[in-house]
Every structure is written in C-alpha cells, then in structure tokens.
Amino acid sequence: MCLAPMADVTDCAFRQIIVKYGKPDVFWTEFVSADGLAHEKGREKLLIDLKFSKNERPIVAQIFGSNAENMESAARLCRELGFDGIDINMGCPDKAIEKQGCGAEMIKNPENARTMIQAVKRGAGDLPVSVKTRIGYNKNEMEMWLRELLAENIAVLIVHLRTRKEMSDVPAHWELMQRIVEMRNEMGKETLIIGNGDVLDLEDGREKIKETGCDGVMLGRAIFGNPWLFSSPLIRRRMGRGDLLDIKEKLKVLTEHTKLFQKLLGKHKNFDIMKKHFKAYVNGWDGAKELRVKLMETKNAKEVGSIINEFLFEK
16 A cells, blocks of 8 residues: 655655554655756755655655666665665656656657666665556557566556546546556566556555455545545544544644645745645635635745634634
C-alpha cells in the first residue's frame, strides 16, 4: 500500500502529517529533475524536494530525465542521501516535462527508456530501481512497452492503468492488470507489479490485489483531505462521520499541516502551493465554501490559524 508521488503535494511537510495520522507501507518523493540536480545551482534549489526524515522510511526518491549521465549522477546522489530505492518517472503527461524527452514521452522511445534504467542502476548501486509509467501513449501499448521495461529486471513496475492521452478522464483500466501480471510471469521476472489509478481506499486496494494478482497498489487522489487513509479501519470509520467532531479534527490537521509547511518549506516554496489542500480539507459541510474562500486569501500559517479559530468559535 503506497502513497503516489504527486508534484507540489507529497512534499516533506505533507509526508510528516501522513506519518502521524496513518503511514503507508512505502513513501515516494515528488519527482525531481536529474538535469537540475546535475548543476550546482539547480541542485541547491532542488535538494529540498529530496528532504526526508527517518520516520518516513522506507522512502523512494523519484527522478526524471533523458540524459544518461545526469540520471546516473542523480541516482548516485539519492543513494548518498540515504534513500531506500530510486524510481524513474516515465508517465508524467506534463507538456513541459515531455518536451525534455521525459515522463510519458519515454513511452515513444523504449530504447532510450532502457538506457535511462541502465544509467540509474549504475548510480543506484545496490538500491532497488523501479519505474512508474502508463499502459501507453495514445493507445494501449502495454504488450510492447511494459515488456521493454521488464526486460531490464527492475525491482518494481508501477503501472498507472491509463494512457497518456486519457490522462485521468476515464476510469482506470483495472481489467488489464491480470494480463500485466501474466506478462511478468511469462518473462520469468521477479519484478513486483503495483497498480495505480482510481484506488478508493485500502479495502478497495486489497480487493483489486485479490482480483488481479498484482503485488500492491498505489493510492494518490484518495489522500486529499484524508490523512487517515492509511490508518486503522477504526480510525478511518471514526473520521468519516461528517459531524462537527469530524470537521474540527480536519481543521485541526489543516492548521497543523499549514504550520509544518511554513516551518519546513517556507523559505523554499510559495505559500500558495499549500492552498491546493484547502479545498480537500474544507469540503462537504455547511459553511465550508465560505471558509474556503477566506482561507484562499491568506498569506501565511498565522492567518490560516486565526481564520480557522474564528470559524470554530462560531460553531
């Protein structure tokens, strides 16, 4: 049961909140540019994205790039920083990433993708190397594409069960997962297969594992506004009541999360990044919209705390 890497979401502040309220089996960092890490100024700016604490272990660093030398160097750096594994992003649909020959663009160039895996393995040493990707670019190409990746004997293959063209606009194709597992077995590989896309919660994840035979699932959007996602069933049921106690608890965690963001990342990142969490935490009850509008005008954690305290006092 893994937490998906999400840009400007799964930073060190957010992961600390998740550690406290319900830790997954494995964490991933946000993805980091290998090209950026290869240059002194870029490295200085990007190292904050590779910041982690011991209580987050096991944690995997996710990198992207299309230059073998830089990918090897970035992998070596991640090993020196103490990560438990290194993941290569070969599924991001962002156009700016694709223009660099990275992310989902890799699906169009299997030969270069394999070169990147080989480079990362050299830099990673004895650390496990994984790849997160999609089933294809404009169409389902998994029979060709995933075989190319499996041929490199990667430790883990994480498959977002949509094409790049589909983005997240259609339901994830979980009916394909059993075939992906069969392909792994036919090739005689020991690569672990993790499915990603539309996993609602741990129960849904376990059901998908049982139905398809994959080795695990990766949850992404389900974590928004729900730091208890990976906690015990009892806690998750208690936090899903939707009553005043539930609202107060969510707002308490939002305040805590905001303070932590400012403390750990305030000198490095724009406070507006934190605001993408506001809609997730503040949603689904009378007065939520009005409170959210006020929170979106804030400039720091102190202002967020004041507005939330005022709201709770009125309650």
